[in-house]
Amino acid sequence: MKRKTLISALSAVALVTSAGLAHAENKGEVEVLHWWTSGGEAKSAAVLKVMLEQQGYGWKDFAVAGGGGESAMTVLKTRAVSGNPPAAAQIKGHDIQEWADLGFLTTLDDTASSENWEKVLPKVVTNVMKYEGNYVAVPVNVHRVNWLWANPAVFEKAGAKVPTTWDEFIAAAEKIKAAGYIPLAHGGQAWQDATVFEAVALETMGTELYLKAFKQHDPDALGSPEMVKTFEKFRQLKQYIDKDSPGRDWNIATNMVIEGKAAMQIMGDWAKGEFAAAGKTPGVDYICAPAPGTAGMFTFNIDSFAFFKLNDANDAAAQKTLAKTILSPKFQEVFNLNKGSIPVRLDQDMSPFDQCALDSMATFKSANKSGDLVPSWSHGLATTSQIQGAIYDVVTNYFNDDKVTADATVDKLVRAVKAAM
Template structure:
């Protein structure tokens, strides 16, 4: 179905169900500003505009850490947007508890979201006291490493099939003047990389004991020390990256200035915009090729309460539109993420998306950290990893001690 046909179908189905009496402008805030992200957002805007309403884009540059405080300030300060992105999990819990978010249960029940969203852990983050307050729109996983195939051809080596093979190639990469591992300067990037190492090298059980059970003894134990030592190696290999944003680091891999990047599957959108083909120009390793698993994080949209009833109607229309089958496919193919609907046609999926879908089908999944730890705890842990990453004088043992102390009192 082409976009014009999709537009007409969406307009008819949404208007009939929720009666948008007139065209309504709805400001939507988010932090998707890279090339691949902008292409994905455009698909959401097209689908919503097709209903007769208008998506007013409120992109905030700088990533989630910059955007979330701005979004929260506007909502609590009486200047709410029509809809806003948060990561799926606990980031908006206090806003919901304060009664500032619109209940979208009407749409959720009419559309049977509890039956089509997979895995169920995604929508459970949206449900409070039996009421729905958000719409999960994708499955994003951190558990990936992206590699430029041409770089390894340049050094006369096959593309690594796992982390250990990559580690063995690092000396040759450095000798050729290639950055082994590209990592941007923002704290969430090094924190996310650390989490990937924890799952891939320590295993799912270790990750769950620390992040779900909040076991401080395990967090301070020998297995976690191995992760900190691996992270110390990685920070040494990445020190010449010298860029701030994650997509700038991705571009270093795309252009062959760096060999690899550990980053969530949203990085795939940048490769797509650059015209690169999965399996030919670049390779993706889920779980670093060691523990193939998908973390079921992602993004959800919330709908701050409005005084204008027409905007409230438009919010319900947008909620339905976001989970429409065609919208799910169009958005996620551009975003690099997996759809939350298990009943959509993904014949156009590329090599990396197919790997993710197969892992999801096997049930090799774990929750995202934002679903198991409070924003406060997440922020404290991120601060520890950020300092460790950028201060080479901090030893793995010192960083681990601070990390375990936070887990001991985590909520």
């Protein structure tokens, strides 16, 4: 199904052609497709370009705007089908394996070996970067998705405390609502609904059942009593979200917390960039804490680049240098300081990072050992885009229709996932 879907998508754009690459006057050149087009991400791309050029290789920027990467993927399919793919493209999760399965990607095993990737990267990350045991992609960072962002001033005014459990969350939300503030800032978009639902599922189901449901797609796990309870808890949140939520972008919701209009937001660590841009200090102006009931657990999302087969030997050499540079400690520091995420290297010097990042890295390492480091399905790491989309539909339809029961929705979830496999 996955192979057919991608082949179909590629065929749809097969008639579109693009111009060939022009070589720079250097040892080789890489063309890099990405959607780092704003803020700290654009700065990071510029740093990577300079680092590559300092090693004698050229960088041809192939930036396609669009935060989710949909436009970039459309362009990539056009280029790949015309026999003119870029050297590297920003691709993540199961899409990496789909491109590799179609024969487009090259192996990076020699670079991985010389750079000791197996020693400095956690296995749950390297598994995503490999196809049939061979490295075909490079991770750039790690995002923790199960974060709770809180405004301590609002909590103080409401006489509430930042929650660590689900019951504490409900108690705090009631006090905050009574004090005239919005308890939970949220944007009514499918992926944001899924992000919050995922945090509730992790708390209710635990990591083992979470993985059985969202990674292994076990029907018993998907249809379990714990899943029913997850949906019931998820719906409880509606009473703590304001009526203007539908269609709101995530960063607007974050700014509601920054400005003291709302007390909390459940969102990945990219939200930290909004607090930083507003000149806020963690632990003083805002609090970063695990989503209620998920302390010690870590749902991860990874930005990564997949590497395409090239014919020119000099460009292939530049490509391998790019792969090495992305995982260099220097670039890992620069990029993740800008992005709000944490380095993917377990041996990274974390002294330049703030307390939120330090807490995130500590949990990343401990969860890697305990088995509580799990891929985020809501952000495309645990499953395919087809299954992700099917779950999105079930979750957001339930959240927006109070007439539908949790039991009926769980039955629908089991069928929807099966149909998308």
